[in-house]
Amino acid sequence: MKAYIKHTFLTASLAALVTTGFAQKLDRTKLPADAPAPVIQLANPESFTLANGLRVFVVQNNKLPRVAFNLLLDYEPILEGEKAGYVSIAGDLLKTGTKTRTKDQIDEAVDFIGATLSTSPTGIYAASLKKHTNQLLELMADVLLNPNFTQAELDKLKKQNISAIASRKDNPNAIASLVSNAVMYGKNHPYGETATEETVNKVTLEDARTFYNTYFRPNIGYLAVVGDITPAEARTLVEKYFSKWQRGDVPKPTYTMPKAPEKTKIVLVDRPSAAQSVIAVVSPAELKPGAPDAIRSSLMNDILGGGATARLFMNLREKRGYTYGANSSLTSDRLIGRFRAGASVRTAVTDSAVAELMNELRAIREGKPSEEELKRTKNIFSGNYVFSLENPQTIANYAIRTAQYGLPADYYANYLKNVEKVTDAEIQQMAQKFIDPSRVYIVVVGKGSEIADKLKRFGDVEYYDTQGNKVNAPAPAKAAPVGMNAQQVIDKYIAAIGGKEALAKVNDITVTLTTEVQGQAMEMVRKTMSPNKSSMVVNAMGMEVVKIISDGTKVSMMQMGQGRTLEGKEARQITLTSGTFPELRMAQNGVKATLAGTEKVNGKDAYKVVYTTDEGITWTDFFDSESGLRVQQITTQPGPQGEMQVPVSFSDYKEVNGIRFPHTIQQSMGPMQLTLNVKKIEVNKGLKDAEFEIRQ
């Protein structure tokens, strides 16, 4: 049938009119053969350099009447230290005002020409229809050359960043990535450090200005001009708008080169409430962009864990059903690259999943890939390469990378040829070079008490907190000390906070707490009255957001003026842990307390007391074994994905009216970690029953 296609125009046109009866019967059982592979002609962008050192690349492409300007600043990664986060904030600040335009004016002017304008710490992207090119460049140059950083906009950004950091603490994937970086690169390395609430709070306008003045310099810049524009037009415009930009000396710091660990280590981040374990097997990889190994090692990685037909996916998901997805990546980088293989798996199969991951890492080193695997992966590479060229920006990016990393001029032109050349033996060599299962970090974020022991067979287990700091191993739950029981622990607690007698004199307590949620200040007032009445009101932006009242038997929960009343078991779950000092009344409430052993809480030994009732309500308290004070409570609450364990931590005990109260309370709320600080505690104000009445 192939020859049929090559007939003359006349025959071909006639053939189109012919009905099927005349055509030779098509054999549909066979896949059609490929036409000859297309020849890919990679356009060579025009390039020139301004007197100030700005290197410009122009890719003319008239398909759409649009032009895009992409400025990239190429500097060594910055170690931000105690102000980590300032670089990213400075990048966002750029678009919030210039010497002559407010944020509102910039927003309006960009929309007026239907354009896009975005800024980041490493550059600016601007695009519009060709006919608006002048206005677009006017705005881009103004944002680039005349920024005006203001305190108000900085404060807004700091709040947003702090909210994002807070939400990260409950995101196991974010934790895994942060901790992987901390162990692989060290916290004193630009890739290993992380912004925290503390470091973001330290960021000043001056930091942002200094960053801008140091790094926004033309001599480290690449400008890609792509679209419906001739190189001559581009040159005129770029000279007009960017010639005034002043050169500057940009620092070139050097960093110590991170090394793979001497032997494989388990890095465990304990999340007692986790239902899944996030596993990341990581190690640094000495792989520079465009290095001779870059293409073949990339093929190797894709055979291992590139996509839904790769080995990790086929084994961990398709064959064993441990996970929704498993994959690997091998990235090149000017400082230091990285290998990572991982999956999120349910807690019970954590060690089996690690074993399978490690088996696959060994297998790819120990044998050559099959012909089919190599062929398929090469085809996927060619497809992706071709598809990427549909975006003319790609051509500019290739030219810039070629200049940036000193690659051979024909590196990208020969890319597919070099993909095709890779042999099965080379794949194995690459695996042996970049993957060494005897020298990796196995980072696991999950429920330590269930997985730690089982992970020991892969290497020494070290514990880290969610910020990537090494912490002591929580002593595995020890048996209860001989002669100790739950009542003694509770009695010790009562004695530690002031003694039975003092507590008995307390009829009511009013605690005022403050916190911040997504940059919004919130105030909470919690009132309790003997024996078991309580209420809590949350105020934000001058409004009552949440109001919970417990009259001792029923609980009413109101949110934004709407709500419901809990009764029976649901209500008891709350009333049993509320009231002035519920610990005094456990026996009379029918609560059974059992001493379940000793565990580490925040690195210190604590007695674990489990409470249960006949109705099946259960919760757990942890009491510091030394001071006797309660340090944590874990309750079970319904959540979007079924029941979840909600841990609340208590610290900073201070005396008020002869009784010690915790003054810092930390609690997880959905994806957020809340820190509540006590503003005021009032004892025996003379609260009335009426305050705890539930009105339907």
Next chain:
Amino acid sequence: MRKLVLCVALSQCLLWSAGAQTPKTTSKAAPRPSATASSQTQGRIKFTEYDLPNGLHVILHQDNSTPLVAVTVMYHVGSKNEKPGRSGFAHFFEHLMFEGSENIKRGQYMKTVEGAGGQLNANTSNDRTFYYEVMPSNKLELGLYLESERMLHAKIDETGVNTQREVVKEERRQRYENQPYGSFFPEVLKRAYKVHPYKWAPIGSMEDLNAAKIEEFRDFYKEFYVPNNAILSIAGDINIEQTRQLIEKYFAEIPKGTKPIYRPNVKEPESKQEVRDVVYDNITLPGVFQAYHMPAQGTPDYYALNVLTTLLADGESSRLNKEIVDKQQKALQTSVFPLALEDPGLFITIGIANMGTKAEELEAAINAEMERVKKELVSDREFQKVKNQIESDFVTRNARAAGIAENLANYRMYFGDANLINTELERYNKVTKEDLRRVANKYLTKENRVVLYYLPKSMEPKKAAESKGE
């Protein structure tokens, strides 16, 4: 981040697709007219179109700048064509169509495309179902073979139906039940429409799918998956004549459908009273969804409402964003999208409240902006801004071959004129400032809308939980 997640959640509700979305990138390449094209058009995007004797409509756009080709087939069947009691069929078919054919074994369809270095996907709307493969251009014939197998003799058996029932259940869970605000689309539709089949969303009902017999699936296939109900639209690095030959080779033998195609002719009665309701969901921040009945796509008022959409919600300086998100800080995010459909659709506004803002306050703020459009004429400067934004969006829409193929098919299917890909902007440009005020007064009225609050489950009154359901 949250903004992004929400946008994705919302956009996923509109189209139900079998796999992951492919990332959007822009592209440009010089058009090259074909010397042998049977019909030529003026404008930037040139194309050829013709019919096969079996009724298959073919549209070809040649652009040899990148060696890739998008092979797409659009079937004129969506959830609108489903019979009451059999909702979800159209979308279910989209899944079934990846199960294989007489010559393609189960599971091989995707593997064949991916092994050839290609990408594929499909999606279903209320009006149509769309399949596409993007391949290196030397695999054009493979793409045509695969699509022709699907049209000629797709595999419809118990195994496939049972497998895909489970997959659709997971999809439903993942996109609709497990996404914050994910259910808004079906929830809005079922309140907005009383008689028109738009009252159910493409995802349909699991009960209907469970109740369906294998014969019903086969009948559905015979009725709708026929060449005379489809557009084969191809864009990319092709030679027009060779492509015509290949299309002849693979598609000419597919018989024309013999059954009448069910196209419901139902007119939704005018809405006389506002519908208000509350949905309790696994969310923290209240959401306010308003849906106003609007005319079918292609009508002059539809264009005016589209321009109004840009004024209200396109860009940082748009009215809802500047006023409610930036200045009043009552919303985390606001958006407007006109649900453009073959029959009269909906003009939907969305606001997600900021921490500490009540749904009522947010709704009041959105309504205030609507009232402003009804009372005041837009200034010349702002009107020009909106026109400029529309022009820019219109041009950018055709950056990729896959997008061009889909747009050509859409214009042909809905308007009978594929060349609108070049000229539709003129219709937007006819809209005047007075039109904006007029359509706001005509359509954005209380009586004409559904207002749906999304509130956290914790705020749900106890009894309501039991009466909730589809």
